[in-house]
Amino acid sequence: PDRFxxxxxxxxGELLTMEEIARTLSTAWGxxxxxxxxxxxxxxxxGMPAWGAGHVWSNAIxxxxxxxxxxxxxxxxxxxxxxxREHLTAV
Incomplete structure (x- = not known):
């Protein structure tokens, strides 16, 4: 539509920290x-430079x-x- x-x-839907995401998944999965x-x-x-670089990028961007x-x-x-609750299954 034109409005888009x-x-x-x-x-x-919302801005969450990694800690908030973990708590939410804990509740959903039990x-x-x-x-x-x-x-x-x-x-x-x-020895995980890619993880480290991703961490830096996520914090900066x-x-x-x-x-x-x-x-x-x-x-x-x-x-x-x-x-x-609707889409995830515990791993």
């Missing part, structure tokens, strides 16, 4: 899930979710908790 012409819309806590120096020392933009266009958003 040249509109840049982020596909996210098992403990922990967020990664390895620092960049620890990743490099462990954030793409925050702004559900108010979708809601302003009349697009309903789904919370991560709802999505996790």
């Amino acid at each position: 012409h040249e509109v840049e819309l982020e596909l996210a 098992v403990p899930v922990e967020a990664p806590t390895m620092s960049l120096d620890e990743a490099l020392a462990a 954030t793409q925050p979710a702004r559900p108010e933009l979708a809601l302003a266009l009349g697009i309903p958003v789904t919370t991560f908790a709802t999505w996790a």
